[in-house]
Amino acid sequence: MKLKRRPGAVIFDMDGVIVDSMPYHFIAWYEALRPFGVRINCFDVYSKEGEKWEISMREFLLRAHVRPTKKLLRAVFRSREKIFRKYFKQYIFKDAPEILGCLKENGYRLALVTGTSSGEIKKILPGKIRKYFEFLVAGDDVRKGKPFPDPYLKAAKLLKLPPSACVVVENAPYGIESAKRAGMFCVAVTTSLPARYLNKADAVVGSLKEVIALIDPACKIKHIV
Secondary structure, eight states: OOOSSOOSEEEEOSBTTTBOOHHHHHHHHHHHHGGGTOOOOHHHHHHTTTSOHHHHHHHHHHHTTOOOOHHHHHHHHHHHHHHHHHHOOOOBOTTHHHHHHHHHHTTOEEEEEOSSOHHHHHHHSOHHHHTTOSEEEOGGGSSSOTTSSHHHHHHHHHHTOOGGGEEEEEOSHHHHHHHHHTTOEEEEETTSSOGGGSTTSSEEESSHHHHHHHHOTTOOOTTOO
């Protein structure tokens, strides 16, 4: 499906879209849960990306018949954060800075919606990238995270735009569902999961440069051939 009109804003997910961080999130989840006999794979983590961490962790623990008390959830979460910080390398996807810059120069308003907490965003996303976004909606900014529509509806409210005027760039099923339930056009990128898992999006592409070609072909990115 193609865009029928120029959007007023483009809203990006962060992990797996702007920052190549999903492999490190998997390592952190895997290592933090392993002492409790929980075995997870990449699909477990990638398919639930964007969901509030308490919900994901509770499900993973219950799978191993471990009672997810509040004390245990907090302890595992702190362990997961510590492991993530140990291994994480700040890799920004190729072309992301140029694409964000071009969209900004061409008059698009930009926002970021992520399930990551506001405190962690500053550690993961460099300031030179954050500057492109007019608004950041973190996981702790909404009561219900993805796949509920709340995160994207909050972004539209901050932008003072109707949801139909916004295009979302996502990489995970829960994020796609959140965007569609919010009434937004969604483009999915196969940076984390194969296209068959992203088929609820309006369009599925293989890279950010294909996203920019769909939204605004007038953007001349030097890496695009």
